[in-house]
Amino acid sequence: MFNVLAIMILGQTEPNQPVYADNASILHHMSDALHQSLYRVLSLLIAVLPGLLAFFVALAVFTLVGMAISAALRHGLTWVKFDERLTHYRGSGVDWTPTNSPTAIVARVSFWGCVLLGLVIGVSAFDASYATAASLPISLLPYLTHAVGAILLLIAGTLIARFLARSVLIGAVNAQLQYARFLSLGVKWLVLVLTAAMVLDHLEIGGVVVELAFGILFGGIVLTLSLAIGLGSRDLVSRSLESHVERSERAPEIRPPGTSAAGEALRHF
Amino acid sequence: MATTNPMIDASSAALRPSSSLLVLLPSAQQAQIESIVAALAASFPNDGLLIATPEGTSADSNANIQFVELPGGKPSWTLTAVEFASAHQVAQKYSTRAILVLGPEAASLSTTGLTSLAHAAMNDSTDLAVPCYDLPARAGLVNSSILYPLSRALFANRARFPLAVDLGLSVRMAERLGVAAQRFVALHQSDVPLWVVNEAMVAGMRVEEVDAGPRALPQPADPDLNTVLPFVTGSLFSDIEAKAAFWQRARVSPPVHRGSAPGAMAADAAGEVASMLEGFRLAYNNLREIWGLVLPPNTMLGLKRLSLIDGAAFRMPETLWARIVFDFLIAYRTRTMNRGHLLGALIPLYLAWVASHVNAIAAGEDPERHIELHAAAFETEKPYLVARWRWPDRFNP
Secondary structure (H helix, E strand, O other): OHHHHHHHHHHHHOOOOOOHHHHHHHHHHHHHHHHHHHHHHHHHHHHHHHHHHHHHHHHHHHHHHHHHHHHHHHHHHHHOOHHHHHHHHHOOOOOOOOOOOHHHHHHHHHHHHHHHHHHHHHHHHHHHHHHHHHOOOOOOHHHHHHHHHHHHHHHHHHHHHHHHHHHHHHHHHHOOOOOHHHHHHHHHHHHHHHHHHHHHHHOOOOOHHHHHHHHHHHHHHHHHHHHHHHHHOHHHHHHHHHHHHHHHHHOOOOOOOOOOOOOOOOOOO | OEEOOOOOOOOOOOOOOOOOEEEEOOOOOHHHHHHHHHHHHHHOOOOOEEEEEOOOOOOOOOOOEEEEEOOOOOOOOOOEHHHHHHHHHHHHHHOOOEEEEOOOOHHHOOHHHHHHHHHHHHOOOOOEEEEEEOOOOOOOHHHHHHHHHHHHHHHOOOOOOOOOOOEEEEHHHHHHHHHHHHHHHHOOOOOOEOOHHHHHHHHOOOEEEEEEEOOOOOOOOOOOHHHHHHHHHHHHHHHHHHOHHHHOOOOOOOOOOOOOOOOOOHHHHHHHHHHHHHHHHHHHHHHHHHHHHHOOHHHHHHHHHHHOOOHHHOOOOHHHHHHHHHHHHHHHHHOOOOHHHHHHHHHHHHHHHHHHHHHHHHOOOOHHHHHHHHHHHHHHOHHHHHHHHHOHHHHOO
């Protein structure tokens, strides 16, 4: 600023001085400002670079370790016939049955566990270097961990919603309820809305607005389902319940052997 | 009616100790136990009988008859692992020659049927004697639609009741079943049924089917089909999965000639069929997406056509039903979805089969012939199952 003023004063004392001298000075100062800005950003990047490098190295190393552990577990468990043993152990009375074999699940969990560990260590290293070198008060780690938690919540919520929706659909169809699909959708959206609210709350987004909106939506869905079942399908529900009671009363009947099939109730066993 | 496993060697009937017949009886009224014991004593006057009951004692004064207490478990509607484990233990302890296991309501068996089964058990050339009951046309439908055709097609044995509640066992068969049962008992799963015919065929035992006449089959304590059908079919599917190495090899089961059951009146069928078809159509509209994960497009097309047929004209084609059951078995194995959901989604299809069966017998068709046609379709379609079992992805839509 002082330089500019000096040039202006000099310009007044020496009227023959060319006009472009002022422009050069402004460019010079702009250049200085840009250089300083660039210097600051580069310094920041140089300070962060080791942390960034540490993040990628940690992630790569733990991914490799995870692959090694996963492969070792897969071979080991196959060798000891883990799947067969577990099948014998569980028998046929267990309802929870995953899509993949137990060996594959153990191997996959160990791999992704290692990857997650590498991610956490990498983020921690990055956060430490970033916070100390950049002298910025904002730390990335808490928000990242919240984001990971939110993603896990979202996945779990979606899976639970799908599972419950399917359970309700099949159960309602087998009970011959006409509104089976509607019930299933209602349950699915109840769980999804609950999940969305939990995720937003976990990410600290929205605050009271989310809680309020969730309360209104959840209550709305429950009220809709109650009204639909209580009023709209009252007759259907009573008919379903009546037929269920009749079936329950009929089924245990044991007829004497050799009787005629005419007028005989169906017996599944 | 003996059925021999094609894999068996000539020395299958092993030498047995000369001791008595062990008879395992469930908890029953004293008069019923006495009538069964009297019938057996009259049939085997020269052999000692060892009667094992939960009560353990009786007022019978016959020197040839001895009573022992059977380690009791929770009474069940079918023979479970705990009963086979007990049978093996008692047979081992008293060195019996053969074992006769009788299920609940055994008193309803005719004397001829009872003694035929006991004689088959005492026969040295037989390892497993399975009764063939004379049931009403509309009874034992799960057995007729799923259990019998699957067991016959995969294990090459035409035992009409693979989940029979009365059995005759040789000592070595009891030993094998005892070992299999012990695994479940140790894991506190005593209520799991054992698939004795499958076990016998895998072990290379000789199986004989005996005409047992009419019998009142015990019904499950929980009459809800939504609970019992998944339990029974899930147990059979698990057993088939465990024995895949055996049944994938081609086998042909020998033909068997059986009598026919009386048909039902057409007037009785209409109401039930309408209700079952309504349920099937409701399921078709709602479960199409879930079925689509399990069944290939051809089968889905067949179901679509079926959903448009109404009333007495409704018939489930044999091939379609065989493929549906095979596809569900494949999905059970590949865990396409949660197994509880999968077996729940099978129920409306089973009810559609029942509607078709009821229609067939109401139209005057011989029920046994109808069941045999379906069982034969299972045998014909077995290559489809084997192909999908080996390469499940090849047929995926």
